[in-house]
Amino acid sequence: MPSRVPQERSRRRPTRSGVLLSEDLIVETALRLIGEHGPEALSVRRLGAALGCDPSALYRYFHDTDDLVLAIADRLIGDAMDGFEPGGDWVASLRETALRVRAGYLAHPRAAALAAHRVTRRKNEIRAVETGIGLLMSAGFETATAVRLYLAFIDTVLSHAATDAAFAALPRQQREADQRAWRDVYQDLDPEEFPALTAARGALPGMADSAFEDAVDLLLEALAARAPASRRKRTDTARRPVRPADRPESADPADG
């Protein structure tokens, strides 16, 4: 079977039930399906039924289900970062990125659980990586360092967001049981064996909260401390955080 996934479609044909398929429509329907009935509700057959087409029609739009999952993941990124413009303060911009990603994941917790750990290699992700690395380069980090630190940053953000989303996707009963555990199970321990827990008894219910913001703030503190350039707000460059030509220091051999 030759290339079932063409890029442009001129000869669009309505399905038996009258629907005009499109990549966007499929992704949106998949998101709705997952949101309503959980990630395990996403199957080619069910998606076909929800769209009103034969399941195999989807293979005209996506190479396989993984391809579809990546499209969903990229859509989440796009929605989360929609309208974001990096400002002059790179720390503040990274912080907003983190908060946006988390909010976007929490808006579709069950889809996020499916998509969180993938590299989508699609346009929305590429744009986000461009912005993030650009921010770190504007902070004065040398390119290779900027790449490594961006990876540490975005992986922390993504994996924390995934954790929060996975928790939010739990059925209410189980979620509340998890929270209660910190009150109940951990409150009645032998002080001899568990001195620290006993001393911290009153603060333990806080373990049920999300550590997302604390973790991000700690990470940004460390990044700011390592940054060559001052973290001071820049007055001039509002839109483009960095251009290859006028980066503060370093001659870059990679630039032809």
Next chain:
Amino acid sequence: MPSRVPQERSRRRPTRSGVLLSEDLIVETALRLIGEHGPEALSVRRLGAALGCDPSALYRYFHDTDDLVLAIADRLIGDAMDGFEPGGDWVASLRETALRVRAGYLAHPRAAALAAHRVTRRKNEIRAVETGIGLLMSAGFETATAVRLYLAFIDTVLSHAATDAAFAALPRQQREADQRAWRDVYQDLDPEEFPALTAARGALPGMADSAFEDAVDLLLEALAARAPASRRKRTDTARRPVRPADRPESADPADG
């Protein structure tokens, strides 16, 4: 069908091929299967074949496959932290905790990926929390702060480890495609639209690596900077908590 999973078995019968089934044997065989033939090799049918019994016999021991996965994960936790003793250097101890957790997860990625976002309130976890909070309190943090910061630390460790495990648990094809993406797709971009990515072109394949150690180190740096007690180096421990900003790769020889 009444309770297919009794706790004690007195009437054990050998399988057609002569094997005496047990919960432990099943868990061990499952781990061996995953280790030898990759994460996707774990299915009820294959496990039955590897054990020399009918697949359905497993349902006498585990309620369903998820139950089996949890049993596997429970063993992982115990194995990972087995023999750990916190030392005098709280930063080094937290660092070792992080590395142990990650190693334990990576040893059996599929089980880890499935169980990572769940909190087992079992003995091993309780001991780990006790140790961790105790370490932060020994650093001079006030108890409530110690609890919050420990949460930020352990959540970062767990969610990063989950990310790494999820990646390792991907089918080989998808895993390699994800890695290739940083080489291929990200190499051929419009320099006008993506200046930072273009400048960082040569360093992008590094995005396929794990950010685990970088993230943990950044977090520990921030914790050390916030610690009330002096973070001056202790004479007895060799491991330095803070690493230089631009180390090439983690080639850390064994401790002692």
Next chain:
DNA sequence: CTCTTGCGTCAATGCTGTTGACATAAGGGG
């Protein structure tokens, strides 16, 4: 020795992703 019943086995159900063959209509070329 007999009887109960735990437990391994068999067969069947209804999912899943995927694909090769087929039918049909869209839309460009003459």
Next chain:
DNA sequence: CCCCTTATGTCAACAGCATTGACGCAAGAG
């Protein structure tokens, strides 16, 4: 305007998945 190419929706089939009800053997109690 009509024909022809071919993109695209449909159908049927395959292999593999988890799960379960019925069945029967044999282990161990009495």
